[in-house]
Amino acid sequence: MKVAFFVNPIAGSGLLYNLKDSAGVRLESLEKSYSVRRAENFVLSLNTRNFRLLVPAGIMGEQVISGKGFNSEVVFTPKRVTDSSDTIGFLHSALELDPDIIVFCGGDGTAADVVSVVDMKVPVIGIPAGLKMYSSVFALDERHAASLLDSFLGGSGFSIREGEVADLDKGYFQTGIFQVNSFGEMLTVVDAFSPVESKSEYPGDDTEGAINYFMSTMDANRSYFIGPGSTCKKITERLGAHTDRLGFDIVKGGRIIVQDATESELYLHSGKETTLVLSPVGGLGFLLGRGNRQISARILEKIGFENILVIAGEKKLDSLASLAVDTDREVKIPEFIRVLHGYGFFRLVPLVRFQK
Numbered sequence: 535m536k537v538a539f540f541v542n543p544i545a546g547s548g549l550l551y552n553l554k555d556s557a558g559v560r561l562e563s564l565e566k567s568y569s570v571r572r573a574e575n576f577v578l579s580l581n582t583r584n585f586r587l588l589v590p591a592g593i594m595g596e597q598v599i600s601g602k603g604f605n606s607e608v609v610f611t612p613k614r615v616t617d618s619s620d621t622i623g624f625l626h627s628a629l630e631l632d633p634d635i636i637v638f639c640g641g642d643g644t645a646a647d648v649v650s651v652v653d654m655k656v657p658v659i660g661i662p663a664g665l666k667m668y669s670s671v672f673a674l675d676e677r678h679a680a681s682l683l684d685s686f687l688g689g690s691g692f693s694i695r696e697g698e699v700a701d702l703d704k705g706y707f708q709t710g711i712f713q714v715n716s717f718g719e720m721l722t723v724v725d726a727f728s729p730v731e732s733k734s735e736y737p738g739d740d741t742e743g744a745i746n747y748f749m750s751t752m753d754a755n756r757s758y759f760i761g762p763g764s765t766c767k768k769i770t771e772r773l774g775a776h777t778d779r780l781g782f783d784i785v786k787g788g789r790i791i792v793q794d795a796t797e798s799e800l801y802l803h804s805g806k807e808t809t810l811v812l813s814p815v816g817g818l819g820f821l822l823g824r825g826n827r828q829i830s831a832r833i834l835e836k837i838g839f840e841n842i843l844v845i846a847g848e849k850k851l852d853s854l855a856s857l858a859v860d861t862d863r864e865v866k867i868p869e870f871i872r873v874l875h876g877y878g879f880f881r882l883v884p885l886v887r888f889q890k
Contacts, residue, residue, distance in 0.1 A: 538628035541573040542640035569663035573639040579680035625651040642701035657721040667824040671697035678888035697722035740847040743877035758785040765813035804836035823860025844873040856884040
């Protein structure tokens with residue numbers, strides 16, 4: 535079998551500068567590339583080498599697999615500073631050689647480039663490395679992606695479904711309008727661990743009771759990290775501020791003390807007297823690792839899962855069997871987490887992460 539494989543080395547790097555998108559980011563050193571590290575972890579997690587890899591030259595693929603025992607062929611040479619045209623150029627070159635599957639490491643922007651060329655021609659596996667991650671063509675993490683490819687190459691333990699490619703409308707950054715656009719669908723390899731995308735609409739607003747309960751029980755002596763998304767931002771709006779929908783705000787004593795906090799600022803204010811307030815991202819059921827990568831493993835270890843408050847509307851919660859976790863390094867997670875879904879009403883929901 536032939537596997538076309540590439541990594542977008544810039545994907546996810548916007549986090550270094552507290553950006554919400556990595557387009558146009560120039561890394562000082564590729565050693566800082568989050569996506570390259572994830573791609574390397576993916577390669578090392580594969581159990582089989584019994585296939586042929588089609589890769590771009592250099593950091594987009596060749597360097598990632600170098601010295602790891604693969605039968606590979608370089609089919610495209612990107613520019614020294616890569617951009618989306620290199621992704622598209624590689625895909626055109628690879629498709630001429632009829633790959634059985636395409637594996638890519640990147641985020642929603644990378645997936646949008648892939649679907650523009652691949653469409654429904656060849657199945658894909660996405661290794662998640664972006665900042666926002668609204669698309670449903672990605673594995674849980676890089677180890678799960680490796681397991682999916684092993685299953686695909688072995689011919690069992692997987693299925694193929696249509697996954698949507700979506701990304702935040704870039705106009706958001708100029709106008710403040712929060713809108714996610716669909717760029718199409720691709721055939722995606724999945725298994726029992728894969729998050730099930732919910733296409734459900736949630737008419738009306740059924741989070742008011744939960745928000746009211748949270749506001750009435752806030753402790754003036756605690757710090758609160760208010761996470762991204764429309765549900766969480768109702769809290770900061772109640773406090774009189776319209777903050778970045780993709781950022782974290784730090785609240786203490788009933789006022790916002792830091793808006794759009796960086797990972798370093800969040801870590802500085804972290805402790806056992808901190809409550810991390812989150813809401814599941816989109817319809818994929820991710821609690822951590824999609825759209826809130828400012829929360830690193832070291833922050834989770836300081837705060838503890840017992841100090842995480844999850845808020846969700848009841849209709850949305852009914853559509854989710856579990857909540858998924860994907861962190862920058864492995865942390866111990868509890869089996870269940872409490873979700874506030876009404877005024878004083880909580881539900882225990884399973885937490886899952888990939889276990890090979």
